[in-house]
Amino acid sequence: MEGRISRMNGRMNGCPDMPPDIPTLSVISGPRPSSADPSRANPSRANPSRANPSRANPSSGDPSGAGPSRASPSPASLFALVIAFGLLLTACGHRPRHPSDPPALPESTATPALTTRDPPPATPAVEPNAIAPDQSERAPRHRPDHRTEGAAERVANPAFERDPLHRLRTILLAPTCDDGPSVERWLVRYRNQRPADRLRAAAPLLALVVEQVDRAGLPGQFALIPLIESDFQPLARGRNGPAGLWQFMPATARGHGLRVDARFDGRLSVLTATEAAIDHLGHLHRTFGDWRLAAMAYNAGEHRVRSALRRPARDASGLPSDLPTITRNYVDKLKALACLITDPVGNGIELPDLSDTVAPKPVLLPEGSFAFADLAEAIGLDVVRLRRLNGGHRHDHIDSDTPRTLLIPGDHPTPPAATLAALAQAPARSHIVNTGDSLWALARRYRVSVEDLRRWNRLPETAILQPGQRLRLAP
Incomplete structure (x- = not known):
């Protein structure tokens, strides 16, 4: 029993910051009092040395001088031992930090807590001495959906x-x-x-x-x-x-x-x-x-x-x-x-009602080449309007290796896929002359001869092409 107590006292000595209100195990290491000893009711009154162990006489517990009793501890002593051991663990596990203690690990080494909140947005990659934008005019990092702001008006006005x-x-x-x-x-x-x-x-x-x-x-x-x-x-x-x-x-x-x-x-x-x-x-x-x-x-x-x-x-x-x-x-x-x-009213102007506006819509063309004149005729659209939306295709011709998406007015019927497929399979039948066109360049593009172009369009050798002129590309 003494060996166990001494080991526990050693552990307590390893906890220098243990709260002072935890009793040491020395209070139960003395001789076992007899049943008639009145100190059992209040040990501190029966033997003053127990109230202050530092002043106690080691032999005061045994008048005969025979030393401490080797008798087995009572159940009460075992209970006190368990309580003291529990308090000891609590004091060592939750003691306050001491200046001599080693530094704690940085927080970054701890496992991050899970969260459902979005991480803060990244700082824009602007130089350190760049200006901070006005709060009144800064674009919000996560702009709220404007559809929630004008929901009532949108429901009341489908346009x-x-x-x-x-x-x-x-x-x-x-x-x-x-x-x-x-x-x-x-x-x-x-x-x-x-x-x-x-x-x-x-x-x-x-x-x-x-x-x-x-x-x-x-x-x-x-x-x-x-x-x-x-x-x-x-x-x-x-x-x-x-x-x-x-x-x-x-x-x-x-x-x-x-x-x-x-x-x-x-x-x-x-x-x-x-x-x-x-x-x-x-x-x-x-x-x-x-x-x-x-x-x-x-x-x-x-x-x-x-x-x-x-x-x-x-x-x-x-x-x-x-x-x-x-x-x-x-x-x-x-x-x-x-x-x-x-604020048109505050600025003295009146803006038009554009509720009937329809944005242009895309049409995907099949594989093949197309002439603008043929597309406009098949779709039923003026070639000038078609060219205005799709001016990237030069010389009024859509080559097979250029982008396949054609933009047409939003209020115009979408052409049937079969119509577009037929145009893609058929060779170009006509060409609208643009500034800079020549018979030699057109013959090379459409894989025909200059002589055929002259014959099909009844052009003399001295003929000069005029912008907007339509040329036949087949007999």
């Missing part, structure tokens, strides 16, 4: 989704119409440029762009970029090389996967150009975390905006002030257009 202006208002980010004199100047200019007529003419393509921007979760201001760049003209060409609805430069277009060559220019195709523009704007928005900086980068280039953010020059709104004026005006133009659309 809500078809009006691109209604849908655009739900995704515009807090336009500030009193944001400086530059925005006010552009407001005045746009008010005087018949905005209602411009928006009505652009309605089908505006509906397509707004749908793509909304689906990508981007700020609605990006849907107004084609209004600034090309006035929603898919075949527009600018000075120094930009082309199409979004006015892509050739290198930028190729960098985003668009094909630009002698037979197909993806910048002039509404569908492929819009898809590439949404990808590009999404990348810029994720990079800078602010739609204004993303718009500046779209206009001036990502590298130039990054470089400007490393410099301290800022304007009143906190944006880089040493970028070109055309780039700084780019943001103000978008702000002004957003103000006109969100």
Whole structure:
């Protein structure tokens, strides 16, 4: 018994911070008192040394001097032993930290707790001294679904989704119409440029762009970029090389996967150009975390905006002030257009009702080559309208190795698959002359001879082709 007690006392000595209120095992290691000993009722009164073991006489428990009793411990002593051992374990397991203790493991080594909450969004990859975007104009990391905001109006008005202006208002980010004199100047200019007529003419393509921007979760201001760049003209060409609805430069277009060559220019195709523009704007928005900086980068280039953010020059709104004026005006133009659309009455204009707008729809062509003239005739569509939506196919001809998706007006019947298959199997029967066409080039493209072209179209050797002229490609 003494051996077990001494081992437990040794364990207690290994717990220097054990609470002082835990009794030591020495209180039960003395001689077993007799049944007549009154100290059983209150040991501290019968023998004062038990109340203070440090002052006790080792022989005071046995007047005969024979030493401690070797008798077996009583049940009460065993019970006290168990209680003391339990308190000992509690004290060692939950003792407070001591300055001499070894440092605890870092929290990162612990098993992470499971959670159903989304992790915080990553910080945009902008240089350390880049500006922090305005809270009023910052694009939310997880923009709430606009359909919940306008649910009542959508149920009451089924045409809500078809009006691109209604849908655009739900995704515009807090336009500030009193944001400086530059925005006010552009407001005045746009008010005087018949905005209602411009928006009505652009309605089908505006509906397509707004749908793509909304689906990508981007700020609605990006849907107004084609209004600034090309006035929603898919075949527009600018000075120094930009082309199409979004006015892509050739290198930028190729960098985003668009094909630009002698037979197909993806910048002039509404569908492929819009898809590439949404990808590009999404990348810029994720990079800078602010739609204004993303718009500046779209206009001036990502590298130039990054470089400007490393410099301290800022304007009143906190944006880089040493970028070109055309780039700084780019943001103000978008702000002004957003103000006109969100508050037409306050800006003294009346916008059209576009609830009958239908966005263009895609039609997948079968394998083969097609002439625009044949497609337009079979579909029952004017060739000019077909060319406007699909201008990427050069020379009014769809080659077998160019994109197969044709865009047609949304309110036009979808052509039967059998009709398209028949056109793909049949050789091209005619061609509308474009600027730069020659008999030699057309003969090579359609795999016929120059002499046959002259004979089928009754052309003398000195004939000069005129743009818009229709040529027969078969007898």
